[in-house]
Amino acid sequence: MFPALIFISISIGLIEGIPLAQKKMWKEFTTLFLLLIISIFLGLVKLLEISTPFDVLERIFGPIGKFMFDSSK
Amino acid sequence: MSNKEKISTNQFVWMLFGIITSFTVLQIPGILILHAGRDAWLSVIVAWFLDVLLALVYAYMGLRFPGQNFVQYSMTILGKLGGRIVGFIFPLYFLMVTALLMRAISTLIETNLSDMPKLVIYSMGCITIAYTARKGIEIIARVCEILGPIYLISLFILFFMAIPIIKIDRVKPFLMEGSYPFLSGSILILSFIGICIMMAMYIPVCNHPENGFKAKFIAVTMGATMITTLIFLVIGAFGAEQAGSMVNPGASLAREIQVGIFERLESVWLIVAVGAGIMTCVNLIWAFSMGASQIIGLNSYKPLVLPATLIATVLSIISFDSNIEMLNFVFYVYTIIAVFVQTGLEMFLFAMAFILKKGAKKSS
Numbered sequence: 001m002f003p004a005l006i007f008i009s010i011s012i013g014l015i016e017g018i019p020l021a022q023k024k025m026w027k028e029f030t031t032l033f034l035l036l037i038i039s040i041f042l043g044l045v046k047l048l049e050i051s052t053p054f055d056v057l058e059r060i061f062g063p064i065g066k067f068m069f070d071s072s073k
Numbered sequence: 074m075s076n077k078e079k080i081s082t083n084q085f086v087w088m089l090f091g092i093i094t095s096f097t098v099l100q101i102p103g104i105l106i107l108h109a110g111r112d113a114w115l116s117v118i119v120a121w122f123l124d125v126l127l128a129l130v131y132a133y134m135g136l137r138f139p140g141q142n143f144v145q146y147s148m149t150i151l152g153k154l155g156g157r158i159v160g161f162i163f164p165l166y167f168l169m170v171t172a173l174l175m176r177a178i179s180t181l182i183e184t185n186l187s188d189m190p191k192l193v194i195y196s197m198g199c200i201t202i203a204y205t206a207r208k209g210i211e212i213i214a215r216v217c218e219i220l221g222p223i224y225l226i227s228l229f230i231l232f233f234m235a236i237p238i239i240k241i242d243r244v245k246p247f248l249m250e251g252s253y254p255f256l257s258g259s260i261l262i263l264s265f266i267g268i269c270i271m272m273a274m275y276i277p278v279c280n281h282p283e284n285g286f287k288a289k290f291i292a293v294t295m296g297a298t299m300i301t302t303l304i305f306l307v308i309g310a311f312g313a314e315q316a317g318s319m320v321n322p323g324a325s326l327a328r329e330i331q332v333g334i335f336e337r338l339e340s341v342w343l344i345v346a347v348g349a350g351i352m353t354c355v356n357l358i359w360a361f362s363m364g365a366s367q368i369i370g371l372n373s374y375k376p377l378v379l380p381a382t383l384i385a386t387v388l389s390i391i392s393f394d395s396n397i398e399m400l401n402f403v404f405y406v407y408t409i410i411a412v413f414v415q416t417g418l419e420m421f422l423f424a425m426a427f428i429l430k431k432g433a434k435k436s437s
């Protein structure tokens with residue numbers, strides 16, 4: 001999956017980034033590349049076996065949910 | 074960022090109806106029945122009531138801050154820094170819902186078309202979502218205006234044809250396990266139908282912003298009626314124990330229906346459900362891109378659409394190893410986050426607007 005992600009990210013970077021650079025919309029250009037870097041990093045998460053954002057959310061909110069929905073059983 | 078795009082109240086209703094029904098129908102009936110048993114349909118009625126109360130707050134805030142969505146009035150109320158921090162939670166929440174919904178759609182397709190490669194499912198979905206979201210809210214609204222009634226009619230036809238296989242004894246007796254399961258189940262379902270907090274993104278682009286509450290009331294009433302009926306019929310057809318173990322009881326109900334020589338009618342259900350699900354993803358990606366661009370102060374939301382769709386796709390693939398894991402997340406974690414964002418954050422903004430005396434004062 002990771003090579004496909006890199007290929008798609010580069011494609012999006014070229015398709016969206018070149019017109020933004022030509023129009024000198026640097027704020028949009030920076031945000032676009034920041035989001036693409038985040039998506040590549042999320043693709044790496046699985047390979048490096050580190051926690052995904054959903055794992056982090058589960059650790060924070062999971063105990064509250066379990067207390068709330070399992071207390072009747 | 075100036076926004077000259079406008080949608081009508083009718084389109085507003087169909088967009089909300091599509092969002093509520095598709096997200097809820099794809100994710101919730103199985104886990105709600107597992108939790109609340111035969112009384113699951115009662116949870117939807119309680120959740121509908123709570124959601125209508127919540128809609129009053131959202132509609133009021135939309136009128137108190139004319140032309141602003143909740144991301145923008147967060148910054149008006151709390152100032153640039155505090156408002157940006159609070160306001161950014163809404164787009165992030167929409168991105169999380171998109172990832173969950175994309176996973177639910179791919180699960181539905183994989184269950185019914187097991188030979189279809191995952192890559193094809195995700196790439197077709199992503200291209201459709203990104204292409205439509207980039208076209209803007211007017212195009213999205215027009216598509217929803219066409220797809221919404223088709224979805225509603227198809228649900229009516231499904232319900233009508235399922236009547237012969239229903240055994241009413243399976244739905245009775247009511248409240249056998251007390252009121253706690255269905256009351257806590259109502260929080261679960263509220264977190265799903267509460268996704269129509271999207272109304273706060275639509276009110277500023279609606280040609281009649283004062284109709285915000287009316288649109289939400291109609292949409293949520295139609296949506297809750299469809300969900301209640303679906304849950305009632307699923308329990309009547311399969312019994313609470315069997316229905317509670319199903320990933321998608323709606324598709325299973327459609328599979329049971331036969332009309333003359335026509336069998337496997339769940340493929341029709343699949344087409345409509347996937348179409349509505351994808352349109353919901355489009356709405357959510359539009360809302361994320363619009364909200365994020367307003368917080369950062371960009372001139373256009375469009376450059377964010379493609380990377381946002383990519384992030385949602387990657388999240389939907391990497392986050393869960395199995396469907397059980399995803400259902401557990403939806404049940405225990407998503408519910409708490411959703412209630413916090415939909416109710417907690419908005420009530421906080423509502424209270425702060427009064428305390429800090431921000432926004433237009435109501436004329437007598």
